Amino acid sequence: DTGVSQNPRHKITKRGQNVTFRCDPISEHNRLYWYRQTLGQGPEFLTYFQNEAQLEKSRLLSDRFSAERPKGSFSTLEIQRTEQGDSAMYLCASSPRDRGGYEQYFGPGTRLTVT
């Protein structure tokens, strides 16, 4: 039983560079979510997909952020022109078809540090 996996686990980049993270959900989970979490705060919703369709997108997700889920399987989150304020843990979660999004399974996260 493989859980949600995220790669890379850690990423250090310089301000202004682009970064891309990958999330592989639990197989056959049709919903996939991206969150951002900073130290001492709860996960902050960014966006979610049902299959390949991006159904919700937070207003916090500026135009420098983009997410895709081609073919409804893995997903990528790209941040362009990174800023120091983007430093955070980026979490991915998936949920099964019959759970309505309430029961989410989280990956270990990708910790981004922008220097």
Place this chain on the structure above:
Amino acid sequence: LAKTTQPISMDSYEGQEVNITCSHNNIATNDYITWYQQFPSQGPRFIIQGYKTKVTNEVASLFIPADRKSSTLSLPRVSLSDTAVYYCLAIFNKFYFGSGTKLNVKP
């Protein structure tokens, strides 16, 4: 603007029952209440979910009153390994997690 409200922290001792309350005044009719547990440097882990009245599983119970404006997570006989942050998630308006309650279980 916060959608859910929880105590920032709680202390308990091993073997005690712990109750953590979450306020969600604007919950919608079709929304569910879900609780998650998070250890440092890990993603949150699903604990329990419910719509109304009481739900119980092998690790916790969830109590939701008739007006559904609050909910209480009950952890029976906590151990040191239950020290974590607990989040109440009201499934409305983009899966808002809230600030969480840091539970510290002492020996």
